Amino acid sequence: MNPRTSLWLKTVYARTWVRTKSIYGEPLWVAVNVGFPFFTSLALSLLYSSAGLKAGIGFAFLGGVMVSFWGNVLWSMASQFNWDKQQGLFELYVTSPAPISAILIGMSLGGILGTAPSAITLAIIGWLLFAPPATALWPLVALTFALTLASLYAMGMALSSLYLVYGREADSVNEALHEPVSFLSGVYFPSSLAFPAALQAVVLIIPLAVGMDALQRTLFSLNSTGATDLTPVYRDLLLLAVMGITLLFAASKALKILEEKGRRAGTIAVRQR
């Protein structure tokens, strides 16, 4: 195998392993990560229930599952390099021969593997408590889920390079982004039933919004006949694939530019508080 490819793959494996081990080595993480999405999903399920729309409970718990991943993208992908920089770890990354892109991919894979147990636990709890009616097209659900995570984590990679230039403001930006993106993406409700057409078109630039739309359509029928119209799902899948590739490319470019700029200005390892 080409030595560069071998190094890249070894770096991906190493970073994935570290992140996965940090979560599976501390099972309490699962309980910790389930907490807030569970209570939010529970509260919104009871709200759907009180409105006489039991079918909406599925949206609430699907939202909880996806919010776990969205939170992981923001707090453990986008902010990670910034925190690594504060702790002096980023200096080790840039001085080692390990490719930064491989570290990011490893971080993403580790993040997905690490978040999966809490997301699955939440889905099981929701199903056991409420048994929301689902008419799932499982192969499409799996494909949609995979593409949604791919484009979400690609966005996390792009944000991580952007956050590298931030100091303490990164946390405030994360806090400000989390809820509005969840709302605009229709995480806990189908945005096609709530937003005007113009707003629906605008939010299609957010990978989470596209993914949620496709997941809601493939897991729960959104029309009165109960049959799923697959045209919007295929449109969403295409959009997700395009977004994933574009964001991956943008992340790689942005990191190279910022790394180069940081090396020249001598600020790449400067800790900001």
Add this chain to the structure above:
Amino acid sequence: MSYLSSIIASIRVGWSRDFGWTNPFLGFSLKTIAPIASTMTAVTVLYIGFRNGTSISPGQFPMLLGFILIGATLYAHISAYSWVPTLAIAEGKWTFVFPQVYVSPKSSPPYLAGRCLAAFASSTVTSIASLAVAIVISSLLFGVTIPLILTPLSISLFGVALIVNILASMGLGFLLGAYAIFASKFEWALPTYVSGLLMVFSEALFPVSLLPHPFSDVGNVLPFTEFIRASRAVLLPLGSVSSYFYYLALSFIGGSILLGLGLFAFRYAERRARRLGVLDRKVV
């Protein structure tokens, strides 16, 4: 008097921490966006329930919208500042600010109370702004007029309720702070759980009577539930001034008990942490 000056100094520390990194307008704007979005999520769920469900009549919808707008905004307000003492301790250990409090002539409760009051003041501004924006967006998006009572009297009474609720939120903050003194990891986990529990038990989004016994009883005795009920009683044509004072009194009594418990637990935890030598243990 010296306690008061310590509290005022801590309020300034809190504001500096929250807004020192940028200009105040941007800082407040960023802090207002999240509660607007979470409130809008709740009201949108209600709207979808109204349009596609079976339990809400068109006549009920505007009132229910007001019910949730007020509940969701006040829930965001409570959770924004009740966990500030935990944050002040956990982040303070990490940045070595918290151990410095013990080097100073004052003890930690005035410091934590000041941080909590700073967060209360900024959260009050952001919550009122987010409530106003959410009302406008909801009216435009759903095409309804929300039957809010906005008179000088109702606004003043609402202001009093906000102040009375400081007791309960600060009490909860001290209780969580007692835990944070000992936590060396997952220090943010317990406040997150408590915040999630409050969403279910504080009547923020739905009446606690929807919960099965004994969970509904738990919700009924929480001072946060009474605070939200008191606020609704004056801002919505749901109750009367007498019901407002009834809920306010319950909120005051519950809040005083919670504050007493919180201070007692914090004092105990602090003394024990001194003996065990963990006051400056760094959070990892």
